[in-house]
Amino acid sequence: MSAILTLTLNPAIDQTVILDALVPGTVHRARSVTVHAGGKGVNVACCLADWGLPVAAAGILGADNAGPFDQVLAAKGIADGFIRIPGETRTNLKLLDRRSGDTTDINLPGLAVTGSALDAARAALLQRVEPGTLVVLAGSLPGSLPPETYADLSRLLKARGARVVLDASGEALAASLAADPLPYAVKPNRHELEEWAGCSLPEIGDVRDAAFRLRTHGIPVVVVSLGAEGALFLTEGGAVHAHPPATQVTSTVGAGDALVAGLVAGLQAGLDLIGTAQLALAFAAGKLTRSGANLPPRDTVEAIARTIRVEPLG
Secondary structure, eight states: OOSEEEEESSOEEEEEEEESOOOTTSOOOOSEEEEEEEOHHHHHHHHHHHHTOOEEEEEEEEGGGOHHHHHHHHHHTOEEEEEEESSOOEEEEEEEETTTOOEEEEEOOOOOOOHHHHHHHHHHHHTTOOTTOEEEEESOOOTTSOTTHHHHHHHHHHHTTOEEEEEOOHHHHHHHHTSSSOOSEEOOBHHHHHHHHTSOOOSHHHHHHHHHHHHHTTOSEEEEEOGGGOEEEEETTEEEEEEOOOOOOSOOTTHHHHHHHHHHHHHHHTOOHHHHHHHHHHHHHHHHTSSSSOOOOHHHHHHHHTTOEEEEOO
């Protein structure tokens, strides 16, 4: 059994096109193109494997183009818990503007996942779960699945003693935050937290107050990612704002997933609040220096972690 599992029900092959500058309505000449097997859970698993943790990745793949996933799972030593169904996994196009550093995402529709396919994926996931397993439910749901899918999975996982880490958005996140039981940990970004709070959160203090409300809603660990402003971490042990270091950015693709991976690594290691916050930000900062869902060597990530400034939230 793996101590950490990730689930990706709507994976994607990420095609990243690097441009000197993105100017809408004009013709562009690409500097380079890279292709990565992606999806939030896959990205989290890749970063955890780079860190040296045993991890399994589960979910649903299209059998017709599963090759990139087969390759990355084998190369990184990630246990393969995916089921394959007829059809092709979607391709997502990412346009990286080298001038601004911004990435424009064009996400294509996913596979039409039937109830029987979900049943098979659920069974493949649950057979790997034991008490104490950390299970990351991450990313969007195929349009054919109901928003309650993650909430239903969380109930089954918690009954087996797993700790669920949720990184979702929209209706899937809302359904999970209205369910019983609640996830063990959630990682909304500012926009997702605004949707839950029902109002804009323009200042850090506003984000802090909404995050406190979410934690007192009954979720033991709440992390709010803030991009260049770092992230807020709230647990029973307190609340802190972790600030990212200055970083030479190669690609922002998967930075949020790396943050989740660092959070999971900290939880798995039993680190305290500050240690977990520093490790999560170090994962994200380290990934920014690499294309794709890849971390620098472990000693480099550890060195970054020591530079992360953490301040308490009042």
